[in-house]
Amino acid sequence: MPDHESPDEPGRTSRRGALECMIWAGTGLLWSLEGGLPSAVGLTRALAADKPAAPFTFLQISDSHVGFNKPANPDALGTLREAVARIRQLPEKPAFIIHTGDISHLSKDREFDDADQILRETGLPLFFVPGEHDLLDDERGRSYLDRYGKGSRGAGWYSFDRQGVHFIGLVNVVDLKAGGLGNLGADQLDWLERDVAGLASSTPVVVFAHIPLWTVYPEWGWGTQDGARVLATLKRFGSVTVLNGHIHQIIQKVEGNVAFHTARSTAFPQPAPGTAPSPGPMKVPAGELRGVLGITSVSLVRGSEPLAIIDTPLAG
Template sequence: MLIAQLTDLHIGAGRRLAYRKVDTASALERAVERVNTMVPKPDMVLFTGDIGDLGTVEEYALVQDILRGLTVPFYMIPGNHDQRGPLRAAFPDAIPVAEGMDYINYVLDAGPIRLIGLDSLDEGRPEGMLCCDRLDWLERTLNDGDNRPCVLFVHHPPVEVGIRHMDEQRLLTGAKTLAQIVSARKERIQAILCGHVHRPIHTRWAGVPLIVAPSIAHQVALDLREDGPSAFAMEPPAMHLHRWDEEQHCLLTHLAYVEHYDGPYPFFDKNGKLIV
């Protein structure tokens, strides 16, 4: 099972540049091309939030148009720049929530593992929240008798990463309860996948790996000063590739750049001799 995680698209209506600088629509087009040409090709794509920049119908219509070229199934959860109603209306097949569900929480059957999406959006606020209803749903889902390994994916990470302006808008409400739920099932939960921070970050939280993916467009500036300003940098766009290894019974995560770079070149010549 190979899963591509793309996050923080920030698509603007009419191909508007994000922050008057970033051509996010073209960035998504390049990411789609990259996924389509991978060998082996991912089994699915998870979009972990901030699909749009303002969460408008027009933005999601542009995303729809670009994603028509994606040749693998894809699924979405919202980020703080999204709006649930327009997002669900635009992508009903990519957001398979149960009928009557107010939030975008759902489960994907990924063969040997389960993928559990969590909606951390607090509409109108940059920080994340998991209310009692969403956490109760997660508790019930983890207690439904399916004991396969599972991976959680949610937009906001629940940890401070040292980038001050992003730490102020991490998952706040519900983080402690989520930690209790995860810690009690740390043998089954293989990882928590997040977006939001626009940087590749890896740590351990509540006893499980927590993996934050970079953006496929622009990255948040790596500034660990206490008074570091809110800023972004045009560092290489990238995605995460999560590979479930059934033999080793583990999730392996690779960083994959969107752009094409020179290579690959062989280490050995046609006679098997190391090239020096």
């Protein structure tokens, strides 16, 4: 199991609906589960909250790109350190952290070492899935798997249970072609079907992978070519939340009982789909980086109605 403590035994939780509010933070995303259903609480709000956090929370971080030092953010390690400092100030600690890939920028041992040192300052269990930048070594991701893939299958996929919620970490960045869509492959998809076969349809499911599992912008490779099979496998479940990174910005949608969310990077922004010749690190004017890595509040309405989003800059 790719964390550092044994996961809790799955429990039974009544489905009472999700929290009314979700807040997104560019430097991290605090997820809370109430009645077994995930919603998000931004770090800024969580730090200022008078009331204790919900009984079960977890944190999402994505696209740290440790080792990146170009003009879009000359100190990617520093902004990751800033995110971790916020986590450590939370009055109620989350149960664990999910990192949705691109921990490193070039898969160098030094980059992984630096990321590990900072992330472990949280004192929390850590779960990872790789991004394409984590699999650039000559041994098809051996450096990543040796560090983060213990107990996983194949290229690093796995599942675990907490508080009656089933978590599934998928890998869609193996043999990724430049500008090409992500792919999962038959072996992983067959494993997924077996993994969820024994679960009751009332079990809340959280899926996390690096590249979005739905097609955000195919011209830039922002999607997963066989992601539809994942959604078909999970169609029978009443609550499915899909968490991704890769595109360094928040895009969300809801299809039936499936809610899709992409997270901002802790390193640098990327342009909105189609607004630039190609994706890549986007430089913003001096002093505005943390404004781009802002906070987005999302109100979740019970049922299948769409989410309402309000963006607030982190530096505002």
